[in-house]
Amino acid sequence: MTKPRPDLRERKKQATKEALRSAALRLALERGPENVRVDDIAEAAGVSPRTYNNYFSSREQAIVAAVAAERETRVAAAVAARPADVSLAEAIIDAVVEQYTDPGHPAGDVLLMITTNPALRACYIDAAAMIEDPLAAAIIERAPSVDRLTAQALSASVGAAARVALRQWLESTAPSPSTSGFVIVSGSLPTLMRTALTPLAPALDAVVPLRGGPPR
Amino acid sequence: MTKPRPDLRERKKQATKEALRSAALRLALERGPENVRVDDIAEAAGVSPRTYNNYFSSREQAIVAAVAAERETRVAAAVAARPADVSLAEAIIDAVVEQYTDPGHPAGDVLLMITTNPALRACYIDAAAMIEDPLAAAIIERAPSVDRLTAQALSASVGAAARVALRQWLESTAPSPSTSGFVIVSGSLPTLMRTALTPLAPALDAVVPLRGGPPR
DNA sequence: CCAGGAACTTGCGCGCACGCAAGTTTGCGT
DNA sequence: ACGCAAACTTGCGTGCGCGCAAGTTCCTGG
Numbered sequence: 001m002t003k004p005r006p007d008l009r010e011r012k013k014q015a016t017k018e019a020l021r022s023a024a025l026r027l028a029l030e031r032g033p034e035n036v037r038v039d040d041i042a043e044a045a046g047v048s049p050r051t052y053n054n055y056f057s058s059r060e061q062a063i064v065a066a067v068a069a070e071r072e073t074r075v076a077a078a079v080a081a082r083p084a085d086v087s088l089a090e091a092i093i094d095a096v097v098e099q100y101t102d103p104g105h106p107a108g109d110v111l112l113m114i115t116t117n118p119a120l121r122a123c124y125i126d127a128a129a130m131i132e133d134p135l136a137a138a139i140i141e142r143a144p145s146v147d148r149l150t151a152q153a154l155s156a157s158v159g160a161a162a163r164v165a166l167r168q169w170l171e172s173t174a175p176s177p178s179t180s181g182f183v184i185v186s187g188s189l190p191t192l193m194r195t196a197l198t199p200l201a202p203a204l205d206a207v208v209p210l211r212g213g214p215p216r
Numbered sequence: 217m218t219k220p221r222p223d224l225r226e227r228k229k230q231a232t233k234e235a236l237r238s239a240a241l242r243l244a245l246e247r248g249p250e251n252v253r254v255d256d257i258a259e260a261a262g263v264s265p266r267t268y269n270n271y272f273s274s275r276e277q278a279i280v281a282a283v284a285a286e287r288e289t290r291v292a293a294a295v296a297a298r299p300a301d302v303s304l305a306e307a308i309i310d311a312v313v314e315q316y317t318d319p320g321h322p323a324g325d326v327l328l329m330i331t332t333n334p335a336l337r338a339c340y341i342d343a344a345a346m347i348e349d350p351l352a353a354a355i356i357e358r359a360p361s362v363d364r365l366t367a368q369a370l371s372a373s374v375g376a377a378a379r380v381a382l383r384q385w386l387e388s389t390a391p392s393p394s395t396s397g398f399v400i401v402s403g404s405l406p407t408l409m410r411t412a413l414t415p416l417a418p419a420l421d422a423v424v425p426l427r428g429g430p431p432r
Numbered sequence: 433c434c435a436g437g438a439a440c441t442t443g444c445g446c447g448c449a450c451g452c453a454a455g456t457t458t459g460c461g462t
Numbered sequence: 463a464c465g466c467a468a469a470c471t472t473g474c475g476t477g478c479g480c481g482c483a484a485g486t487t488c489c490t491g492g
Binding site: 012 | 477489
């Protein structure tokens, strides 16, 4: 499909990126994330420190990327995979939630490390934005009549809601001695995610009337 | 209201912040933004360079803050100001759009400077996120039955959509030699903003049935 | 097969963000 | 009025992000 690109150059590029990712993750797990300089990562990956910054613009990015790498791809695929007779909202929400439950959901220790370190948490949350572009594409795929701006706005909204859920979850899991508010909303990530995304359903469905008439 | 806080300490703080903001803006306008070091801003504001970073975490933030400072406050007020018999969606969309049209919308030269400099553009776009918290508060204000997560998700969505519109507008105005796509969506900011926000209307209205029955 | 050139890496240097540990100012209880 | 504690400022040191200008590797048309 969009795969056959054995451009030597490209492969090397991905290889380097992968090397940096895994090196970053490994080192971060061995010593704390705080005790890993970018020079270390670069050295471990066999490239110059300068090169590191050609791939990742922040130190945390490499670590987080190792975890959230392919969510970007998977979301689009997951949406496309839903049968055409379910509403857009259902398809998207399920697909997104799925990304944060099913797969190589970071092994426990990795997640712990991320939740522990504030910088990593922030970066992990921001990483949710990476699903937006593929998502917009997926939306247009389903409903070519939707214009770009709308699709972008909707997918950005989904991304934003996901981030809210993520933040909520992270700060409830975090070492928060005094949960300032009274109400404890904490729950499983999937649950939170669904709760945060559900309010957007009307907006998503409004844009694609699910041709054939209203839901049975 | 929430104003009476003549805490000497607090006043000095705000004064310093204001000093930094305006100094940053003035210097950025005089020489280019590129030719302004944080040391300059700090000196112009009469504080240590280190102190600067206690107020702003990035150099651009100070410049942009000078422009987007009170949008944060105004949004909440603007939403609250709408009569109770208009839908939530209408109230919010109008209020947000209003923020980007009416008021001390940055004088032309300032806007030009921001649109010209990539770093500033990025920062300006991100600044739109500042409306989210007040917005969430405003939503809960209108409909106390809405739970926090939902309110946050919705306001985050609004913020995200606004950012999309903003980005679109900025990159259409920008020195883009080849607009990669065929379709030119460009338009006035208010128009773009509305277009981006409108798809969210169903979601916003779904959450607050506008007590009294469905819209006439 | 071989230039010519694009893409990528690397060393260098600058400015910036931020933790830390004083030093200074402000608020508050007694 | 006074002194203590909290808040804020400041200098210093470290690591980082990135523009720039070589140097190196890889692709492409002839």
